[in-house]
Amino acid sequence: MDSESRLASGVYAKRDIVIARGKDATLWDKQGRAYIDCVSGQGVSTLGHANEAVARAIYEQAQTLISCPEIFYNDVRADFLELLSTVVPAGLNRFFLCNSGAEANETALKFARLSTGRPNVVSTVRGFHGRTMGALSATFEPKYREPFQPLLSGFSHVAFNNLEALTNAVNDQTAAVIVEAVQGEGGVHPASDDYLRGARALCRERGALLIIDEVQTGFARTGAWFACMRSGVTPDLMPMGKAIGGGVPMGAVGIGDAVRTSPRARMVVLLAATRWPARPASPHSRR
Numbered sequence: 001m002d003s004e005s006r007l008a009s010g011v012y013a014k015r016d017i018v019i020a021r022g023k024d025a026t027l028w029d030k031q032g033r034a035y036i037d038c039v040s041g042q043g044v045s046t047l048g049h050a051n052e053a054v055a056r057a058i059y060e061q062a063q064t065l066i067s068c069p070e071i072f073y074n075d076v077r078a079d080f081l082e083l084l085s086t087v088v089p090a091g092l093n094r095f096f097l098c099n100s101g102a103e104a105n106e107t108a109l110k111f112a113r114l115s116t117g118r119p120n121v122v123s124t125v126r127g128f129h130g131r132t133m134g135a136l137s138a139t140f141e142p143k144y145r146e147p148f149q150p151l152l153s154g155f156s157h158v159a160f161n162n163l164e165a166l167t168n169a170v171n172d173q174t175a176a177v178i179v180e181a182v183q184g185e186g187g188v189h190p191a192s193d194d195y196l197r198g199a200r201a202l203c204r205e206r207g208a209l210l211i212i213d214e215v216q217t218g219f220a221r222t223g224a225w226f227a228c229m230r231s232g233v234t235p236d237l238m239p240m241g242k243a244i245g246g247g248v249p250m251g252a253v254g255i256g257d258a259v260r261t262s263p264r265a266r267m268v269v270l271l272a273a274t275r276w277p278a279r280p281a282s283p284h285s286r287r
């Protein structure tokens, strides 16, 4: 406790418990007292602690190859992408991989501006999307936002579950609407089916992209693989995180066709898809 109290940033208020180990949904402190883990790493360890399959996968991968950037192909990542594509809402058929939920939201916001060429993002009152500068701009809670002003321009917040408010806010300058299928940090407030379906139709009609943030609700936290599937709604961009890695910090964004096929995005995707030029033979290379 002493070292952490002295050396950690102090950003988070701590409880007076030293958590020493866990198994499934049980935690033990230094004194051997057992607790039911209702925190679950804040929605991260949904497969429990010391899960044998997760531990084995981490161990085996670490023994084989510890990292591999996307400039190379990799068989394990390919298998992962195949598997991920089978559980997301139909229509999300490309994926960007990253390291956290906030980063997944940053990415989705960037894709939205990139592919629409529009500056603005409509978010919701009580919405939470992370604490990096872009994700924080979409987050509502003033106490998270105010110390870091100025945040990104072009963000507004409208009442959640209120289609009229959304309809009044979305216009030809709106790159995206970003919304949680169930607001988590802001209290547990599920979006109604009508709201999500209405948001889907509105975005399509006005040329904005629909981002449904499934960082908290994804990977079966609400029973369905993703909460938006319960309403039969497929977003254009779906940020994921937390439970995706079973405890390993990870994030991803599911990307729909409306993003990739926009003329602006196509330019960039084409650039990104350019292969490395063949290397000219070096006079020193042995053939």
Ligand SMILES: Cc1ncc(COP(=O)(O)O)c(C=O)c1O
Binding pocket: 042, 100, 101, 102, 103, 105, 128, 129, 130, 131, 180, 184, 185, 213, 214, 215, 216, 217, 241, 242
């Ligand atoms: C809905 C939602 N989006 C994004 C985030 C940020 O995710 P991370 O903490 O992995 O950056 C959270 C975290 O609680 C969240 O609940």
